[in-house]
Amino acid sequence: MSESTASVDRIYEVFDLxxxxxxxxxxxxxxxTAALGLSAGTRAxxxxxxxxxxxxxxxxAEAQALSRxxxxxxxxxxxxxxxxxxxxxxxxxxxxxxxxxxxGTILVDRLLEREHGQLxxxxxxxxxxxxDGCVRVLSRLLRLxxxxxxxxxxx
Amino acid sequence: MSESTASVDRIYEVFDLxxxxxxxxxxxxxxxTAALGLSAGTRAxxxxxxxxxxxxxxxxAEAQALSRxxxxxxxxxxxxxxxxxxxxxxxxxxxxxxxxxxxGTILVDRLLEREHGQLxxxxxxxxxxxxDGCVRVLSRLLRLxxxxxxxxxxx
Numbered sequence: 001m002s003e004s005t006a007s008v009d010r011i012y013e014v015f016d017l018x019x020x021x022x023x024x025x026x027x028x029x030x031x032x033t034a035a036l037g038l039s040a041g042t043r044a045x046x047x048x049x050x051x052x053x054x055x056x057x058x059x060x061a062e063a064q065a066l067s068r069x070x071x072x073x074x075x076x077x078x079x080x081x082x083x084x085x086x087x088x089x090x091x092x093x094x095x096x097x098x099x100x101x102x103x104g105t106i107l108v109d110r111l112l113e114r115e116h117g118q119l120x121x122x123x124x125x126x127x128x129x130x131x132d133g134c135v136r137v138l139s140r141l142l143r144l145x146x147x148x149x150x151x152x153x154x155x
Numbered sequence: 156m157s158e159s160t161a162s163v164d165r166i167y168e169v170f171d172l173x174x175x176x177x178x179x180x181x182x183x184x185x186x187x188t189a190a191l192g193l194s195a196g197t198r199a200x201x202x203x204x205x206x207x208x209x210x211x212x213x214x215x216a217e218a219q220a221l222s223r224x225x226x227x228x229x230x231x232x233x234x235x236x237x238x239x240x241x242x243x244x245x246x247x248x249x250x251x252x253x254x255x256x257x258x259g260t261i262l263v264d265r266l267l268e269r270e271h272g273q274l275x276x277x278x279x280x281x282x283x284x285x286x287d288g289c290v291r292v293l294s295r296l297l298r299l300x301x302x303x304x305x306x307x308x309x310x
Contacts, residue, residue: 007278007279007281007283008271008275008278010278010281010283010286010290011274011277011278013286014286014289014290015180017290017293017294017297018173018176018180018293019177019199019219019220020218020219020220020297021220021293021296021297022177023220023221024220024297024300024301025170025173025300027220028303063175064174064178065175065178065179065182116163118299118303119166119299120162122166123162123165124162126291126292126295128165129288130288130289130292131162131168131169131288132288133285133287133288133289133292134285134288134289134291134292134293135169136281136285137281137285137286137288138169138289140277141176141180142172142176144273144274144277145176145179145183146179148183
């Protein structure tokens with residue numbers, strides 16, 4: 001077996017973990033957020049706004065690799081619940097930014113704090129070099145699939 | 156910031172890559188397999204059978220963190236197309252194993268060969284130690300969410 005073949009096998013090893021891990025995280029998040037009356041999509045949007053600050057809907061969608069329609073639905077849900085507000089975009093007069101409201105900030109902080117406790121034990125078992133390698137591998141794979149899929153997808 | 160806090164941040168760094176990467180891979184796979192008349196779910200089942208050999212539906216579902224109902228639908232689709240067959244299970248007289256047929260094997264090998272070419276360049280850029288770290292991190296996170304979610308989920 002050539003060296004390149006072995007490395008492609010390593011990519012499959014990562015892919016084989018990725019699907020089950022994503023689906024299980026999604027279900028866990030869905031269950032935890034349902035207790036707060038939120039969908040997993042709304043949670044993703046709130047967390048992203050907390051981490052990166054206000055942004056327009058298309059950039060939220062792009063960052064999460066979700067369709068604009070789906071992201072807009074999730075944002076509308078959060079607007080209706082007063083968790084986010086649509087504010088003026090200083091950079092573009094015609095576009096609007098989605099920003100967390102105070103009650104959205106409180107809710108997402110509560111969520112993150114709870115998750116933090118559940119993740120701390122796992123984090124303590126792993127070392128920084130493992131994370132460095134993991135982030136390098138996942139970032140490279142993400143660039144690879146981004147290059148393979150130039151336009152925004154259906155969802 | 157304590158050391159544990161920093162490490163939890165690393166977990167979020169991985170999670171933030173995981174969602175977009177999973178969704179983009181899913182879309183890319185869906186597009187590529189649609190050209191062969193397959194769904195992404197069918198592809199996942201065929202690849203798993205190719206890698207690990209015949210297995211019963213519940214174990215296929217468990218390994219992919221998919222519901223039994225969804226997995227059974229996908230298997231029924233593959234049975235109808237003659238890509239897999241239901242064969243006797245030597246270990247349990249009442250249960251059946253799902254096995255690839257010859258045409259299923261040819262199809263999945265064609266798929267994997269094509270993907271292999273697309274992945275070889277990315278694999279060549281990354282070193283084995285990065286993959287070791289990545290697999291350690293993802294496996295640990297998978298065990299963590301498995302422990303948080305004992306029963307099989309809705310899909």
